[in-house]
Amino acid sequence: MMNKKILDILEFNRIQQTLQSYIVTAVGFDMVAQLKPVSDALTMQTALDETADGVTILRLKGGIPVPMLENIRPALKRVDIGAVLNGQELAGLSRILSTVAAVDRFLVDLQDNVDLRQVYQLQDQLTAVPALAKALRTAVDEDGRILDDASAHLRGVRQQIKRLENDIRKRLEGYTRGNSAKYLSDPIVTIRDDRYVIPVRAEYRNQFGGVVHDQSATGQTLFIEPQAVVDMNNQLREAQIEENTEINRILAELSNQVAPYTSELADNANILGHFDFINAKAKYAQQMKATEPLISDSNFVNLIDARHPLLDPKQVVANTITIGEKYQAIVVTGPNTGGKTITLKTLGLIQLMAQSGLFIPATEESTVGIFSQVFADIGDEQSIEQNLSTFSSHMQNITQILADLDDKSLVLFDELGAGTDPQEGAALAIAILDQVGAIGAYVVASTHYPELKLYGYNTPGTINASMEFDVTTLQPTYRLLIGVPGRSNAFDISLRLGLNPDIVNRAKLLISDDSHELNNMISDLENQRNAAESEYRDLTKQLADAQKLHQELQTAYTTLQEERDKQVAQAKRQANQIVENAEVKADKIIKDLRQMQLDNAGSIKENQLIDAKTGLRQLRQEEAPLKKNKVLKREKAKQSFKVGDEVMVTSYGQKGTLLEQLDKTHWQVQLGILKMKVATTDLQKAQVEKSQPKRRVATVRGGMNSGPSTTLDLRGQRYDEAMANLDSYIDAALLAGYPQITIVHGLGTGAIRNGVTQYLKRNRQVKKFGFAPQNSGGSGATIVEFK
Structure with a gap:
């Protein structure tokens, strides 16, 4: 059973109060009052399944039809001891039975269309007592008055x-x-x-x-x-006494009819109250825009965009809180009023809600653990009655927590070690966290001590986190940053508030170099995080644009396919029509030839035969437009290449000789001293001047505008891009006949410079290479000489 103190600290009772506002039955009210987190995975999942069913029914049908029902347990106890129930008590029992029938009909109709996880099993536990229901319905009205039809x-x-x-x-x-x-x-x-x-x-x-x-x-x-x-009046009084006597007789008779079914009525009331409880959980989830959490048996908690359930959802800042997979301890640092305490309470309260079978205020696919206990030391618990200081009160609480802790527990420490000497407090905080780690429990601790930032950085299974602070506006953003420790903003804030810079500079000299280095490290981490977030937003936008373009292309492709199929079908129809017409004409020509043969006694004149052949020839479709198509001519000319042909490589503007056809779309071409693989579409037959004898001439392109530059600048390029550009440039420089070139790669990380060096070592056309003189770029540029 979860300890009561954590329920008080995290204000779990306020969750219960909100749930009770949606309750309409006495049993449901009691179920909410007795609601407690559980540590059993099956019980927890069953409760969440019931809530999921309630959410589904609420969305589709407005909820399970359970009306206001009072507590019938006292009436059933009176029946068990032989008492006679009054009209109001019998009316309450009648409402239970009529609600059982109504709910059962509702769920029977629902079963045909909706799959549910638990509610139908609860429905099976309802017990109908039709004879008793009819007797009560006939004899007692809603207000408990005995009806005339009673006898x-x-x-x-x-x-x-x-x-x-x-x-x-x-x-x-x-x-x-x-x-x-x-x-x-x-x-x-x-x-x-x-x-x-x-x-x-x-x-x-x-x-x-x-x-x-x-x-x-x-x-x-x-x-x-x-x-x-x-x-x-005497007669009237006598009649009234007789009426009361008859009513009492009817009440006794009905009470006797109820007696055999007290257990069934009690069970029905409990199940209807359970349905009411499910309705309340569903309505609360709808009001919070809550979602069903996933359960992790290994206590991996990943709350995505989690919100504190008791704060205004329009103002609260959502945070993603993760613990239990790569680390079991989080050290949270940051300024006062920055949201550290609320973040701790959000984690603890959401975990309690999930273990109570409630949906949680977080994004779908959020994951919760199953903790045996949740402990917290939060807030100022100074006790005047016990004469304890704030520090003493916290230590007393922490001592009790450590005594009850196990490896399935979650601990929340707010301002761990505060209230005493900073050096001693930091040492105590580290020792306490070490003890929690030795036990194997999960812990989230907030602190102001810089020593704990280093502890979070150096300790296995522990990670730093912080609450973001906007130095520009001097306001906290309430965003949790896991992996980035908080840094002191005192100097920046003081400068923005107008404090003399000399005072701030003197203050900076008074703190240790370690503190400066720590703050610089944190600042660099923040810059890297901001850059990563910016890149993520850009990539997200690019992905969205790419997806949109893909969808447009997919639509266009589908349309093209449909149009192509339509045109092919139309072409086939036209072709079939042409064939049919040709067959008709050919049959007529053949028929006429046979007739001529009969008319001329077996011989046909030459002119008649020529006329018949001409008619058959005219049935052939004209292909002249295609033969005159210049594009087709050019493509056919390209396909007529043969080994030894001189060709122009259009992309380089160089002439070469075809050596070998590598495949249907590529040839190996001799360009000067190079052999290159060139696409057929990049080749054109070279024009040979008839007035000059055919001879092979090695030409070198030169001049300011006839070739590439003698310098290649790779700075600012990615490695793969730079290597590809280098390879293309070396080929172009060799074709241009340059004896020497310069490659500017800069210093940077040295990756591109090393890549250039390795490439030049492998290239057989390179005579030698080395770094440029100091006044020409030094080690940031390489000069290359070709053979």
Whole structure:
């Protein structure tokens, strides 16, 4: 069982209070009041499954139809001891049975369309008692009044009572009108001692005879039952007594009918209350925009964009909190009021909610652990009664926590070691964290001590974190930065607030070099994080643009395919039509030839045969437009290359000789001293001047505008990009016949410079190379000479 103190510290009772605002049954109210975190994985998952079912039903149907139901347990206990229930108690039992029938019908209809995890199993536990439900429904209304249909005798007695009441009223109303009205204080008929009377002035008390039942406060008015209606009132009273007797008999009979089913009624009430509890959890999840957490058996906690459930969701800053996979301890540093305490409470309270079967205020796919206990030392617990200082109170609490700790526990320390000498406090904090680590528990500790930043950096299984602070606005951002320790902003804040820079500089001289180095390290980490975030945003945008372009291309491709299929189909139809027409004409020509042969006794004249051949030739489709297509001619010319042809490599502007066809789309070409693989599309047949004899001439391109520059600048390029550009440039320089070139690669990390060196060592056309003179770039540039 989770310790009660943590529930108080993290204000778990406020979660319960919010849940109770959605409850409509007495049993459901008790279930919320008894809600506690569990440490059993199966129980925890079952509770979360019920909440998930509730969320689904709330979204689809508005929730399980459970009305307001009072506590029936006292009534059932009275029945068990032989007591007779009153009308209100029987009405409560009737509501339970009618709700069972309604909920059962609702869930039966739901089963055909919706899959649920637990609710249908709860439905199976409901017990219908139709005979008792009908008897109660017939005899008792919603307010507990016994109905006329409860028995024939009751109906007859009530009809008699109604008739007598009407007769008495008519007789007394005769006194309120006419001559007798002047003796009355008010012309009305009223009731005293369950008998009908009229208000008579005191001085006329003997005017009507009968019985005086009451008088006004002043004594001026007497409420008299006239002698004329005494007998009728007696009859009415007797009928009323008979009615009560019959009602009591009916109540006893109904109570006897209830007696055999007290356990079933109690179970039904509990299950309906459980449904009410599920409804409340679902409504609370909807109100918080909460999600179902995943459960980690290894206690890996990953809360994505988690929010404190008791803070205004419009103002609270969401944070991602991770612990348990790569590290079991987090040391959080940062300025006061920066959000460290709220972050600790957010982690602890969300974990308690999840272990109670509640959805959590975090993004989907968030993961929670299953901790045997959650401990916390948060806030100022100074005790005046026990004469304990703040430090003493914290130490007493921490001592108890360490005594109860195990390797399945989560501990939250706020300002660990505070309240005493800083050096001793830091040492104590480190020793406490070491003890927690030795036990194997999970811990998140906030602190101001810089020594703990180094502890978080150097200790295995421990990581630094901080609450971000905006020096520009001098305000905390309340963002948790895991992996980056907090740094002191006192100097920056002081300067922005107008403190003399000389004072700040003197202060900086008073702190140790280690502190300067630590702050510089933290500053560098922050800069790297900001750069990484900026790059992430850029990459995210590029990815979104690429996905959009991909979708557009996919749509265009689909449209193209559809149009192509449409055109092919149309072309086939046209081709089929042409063939059909040709067949018809050919058949006609053949028929005419046969007829001629018959008409000319087996011989056909030459001119007739020529005419027939001409007709058949005309059936052939004209291909002249394609033959005249210049693009096709050029492509055919490219495909007519053969070994030994002189060609122009268009991308280099150089002539070469074809040596070998490597594949359908590439040739090996001799360009000067180089043999290169060139795409067929990059080749054109060279024009040979007929007036000059064919001879091979090695040419060198030169001049300011006829070749590449003698200097290649690789600075600012990525390694792969630089190596590719270097390879292309060396080929172009060799083709241009340059004896020497300069490659500028800069210093940087040395990666590109080393890459250039290795490439030049491998290239057989390089005679020698070395760094440029100091006044020409030094080791930031390499001069290359070719053979």
